[in-house]
Amino acid sequence: MIDKYKEIVGEEVIEELYLVAKKLKGITVQNINSTPFGGGVAEILSRMVPLMRELGLDVFWDVIKADSRFFEITKKIHNTLHGVDLKISKEELDYFRQVNLENANNILRRSDIVFVHDPQPVYLVEKKKKLKNKWIWRCHIDFSSPKRDVWKFLKKIIERYDLSVFSAPSFAHSLKVRQVLIPPSIDPLSDKNKPLDPIYIEEVLRRFGIDKNRPIITQISRFDYLKDPLGVIKAYRLVKRYLDCQLVLAGGGAVDDPEGVKVLEEVKAEAASDKDIFVLHLPAGSNLEINALQRASTIILQKSLREGFGLTVAEALWKEKPVIASSVGGIPLQIAHKYSGILTYTIEGTAYWIKQLLHEPDYARRLAINGRRHIQNNFLITRHIQDYLLLFLSLYNPEEIVYL
Ligand code: UDP
Numbered sequence: 001m002i003d004k005y006k007e008i009v010g011e012e013v014i015e016e017l018y019l020v021a022k023k024l025k026g027i028t029v030q031n032i033n034s035t036p037f038g039g040g041v042a043e044i045l046s047r048m049v050p051l052m053r054e055l056g057l058d059v060f061w062d063v064i065k066a067d068s069r070f071f072e073i074t075k076k077i078h079n080t081l082h083g084v085d086l087k088i089s090k091e092e093l094d095y096f097r098q099v100n101l102e103n104a105n106n107i108l109r110r111s112d113i114v115f116v117h118d119p120q121p122v123y124l125v126e127k128k129k130k131l132k133n134k135w136i137w138r139c140h141i142d143f144s145s146p147k148r149d150v151w152k153f154l155k156k157i158i159e160r161y162d163l164s165v166f167s168a169p170s171f172a173h174s175l176k177v178r179q180v181l182i183p184p185s186i187d188p189l190s191d192k193n194k195p196l197d198p199i200y201i202e203e204v205l206r207r208f209g210i211d212k213n214r215p216i217i218t219q220i221s222r223f224d225y226l227k228d229p230l231g232v233i234k235a236y237r238l239v240k241r242y243l244d245c246q247l248v249l250a251g252g253g254a255v256d257d258p259e260g261v262k263v264l265e266e267v268k269a270e271a272a273s274d275k276d277i278f279v280l281h282l283p284a285g286s287n288l289e290i291n292a293l294q295r296a297s298t299i300i301l302q303k304s305l306r307e308g309f310g311l312t313v314a315e316a317l318w319k320e321k322p323v324i325a326s327s328v329g330g331i332p333l334q335i336a337h338k339y340s341g342i343l344t345y346t347i348e349g350t351a352y353w354i355k356q357l358l359h360e361p362d363y364a365r366r367l368a369i370n371g372r373r374h375i376q377n378n379f380l381i382t383r384h385i386q387d388y389l390l391l392f393l394s395l396y397n398p399e400e401i402v403y404l
Pocket of ligand 1: 038039040041043192220221222250251252253282285286287290308309310311312313315
């Protein structure tokens with residue numbers, strides 16, 4: 001399977017992966033996160049773990065178990081880290097710690113490296129002293145302006161790790177632990193991103209009742225306030241006054257996101273009166289459908305208010321689609337404004353650029369071509385695996401791999 005990537009990234013890249021992986025023979029790595037599906041972390045792990053195993057590494061992926069109270073607290077932590085003003089009580093933080101410790105007793109395997117993703121399982125590190133192994137904390141979220149209290153609380157825990165990994169330079173903070181910058185990636189051969197038969201794409205449009213002959217504007221996202229689906233509808237309405245088009249808002253939920261149902265209901269209510277707005281609640285594993293919707297779109301939006309990296313942007317650019325996205329989090333790493341896509345700040349700006357790109361398809365096409373090239377050069381899974389393998393090596397030889 002990994003050899004198939006040679007056609008996309010070249011033979012040397014894959015040979016190099018094997019070479020570095022050889023140096024890690026015998027090392028076991030346990031990945032831990034908080035949801036098996038929905039959202040970028042699960043998307044990446046579901047593709048990366050099998051590929052690393054194919055390279056001969058002993059890599060596993062486990063998911064913490066928790067109840068809805070825990071996930072309500074962690075969603076609050078997530079939102080405050082994204083700068084939203086919310087109070088989190090001492091009892092809530094105690095419960096957060098307690099659930100982590102219960103999980104630590106149940107899911108930690110005897111591994112050489114524990115690779116913890118995002119804040120939900122961050123407290124597992126309390127077991128580090130006992131296990132005497134290496135710990136990495138991988139942050140996938142926008143860390144540029146966290147609320148002070150929650151950051152103070154989290155900082156102390158993060159500093160118990162051997163290493164921390166962030167997606168974009170703007171997320172770096174003063175920390176007493178080594179910080180490494182590694183942006184995420186997409187897998188060009190996954191069901192989400194592989195080329196599709198046009199007949200299948202048309203069938204998906206038919207299934208959802210979308211007209212293939214009129215422009216389709218799409219945002220794929222979990223139903224989350226921070227993805228601003230209501231702002232997307234407002235932008236679409238500003239465009240619709242002048243130009244005929246359809247809007248697709250497609251996404252599902254994630255185990256660790258209890259707000260999803262409420263947001264979906266609000267979006268449905270807002271869209272109810274317009275038969276050209278398609279609010280699609282997709283079940284987990286709808287990768288081929290998402291791929292088809294992205295490929296069928298005229299323009300793809302990612303109007304997030306906050307964003308870790310925004311894998312959906314990379315997915316759309318890889319499919320050579322013009323993308324209009326907010327200039328937040330890791331999105332500017334993927335889009336150079338007016339070169340490989342469009343960066344916006346407001347609903348009005350988003351509407352303006354939708355109109356522009358619908359009026360100027362040749363310009364939109366140039367943006368899309370540049371966008372795909374940028375993803376090809378920077379954000380494919382092979383680069384990401386290479387970065388992680390070097391990261392693992394650096395834990396054992398910190399002096400040697402200073403360029404990380
Ligand atoms: N995604 C999905 N189903 C959904 C919604 C999103 O498979 O219903 C995928 C999407 O294609 C992308 C990832 O989940 O691969 C979302 O990652 P992103 O970084 O854009 O946002 P996050 O959800 O992690 O905040």
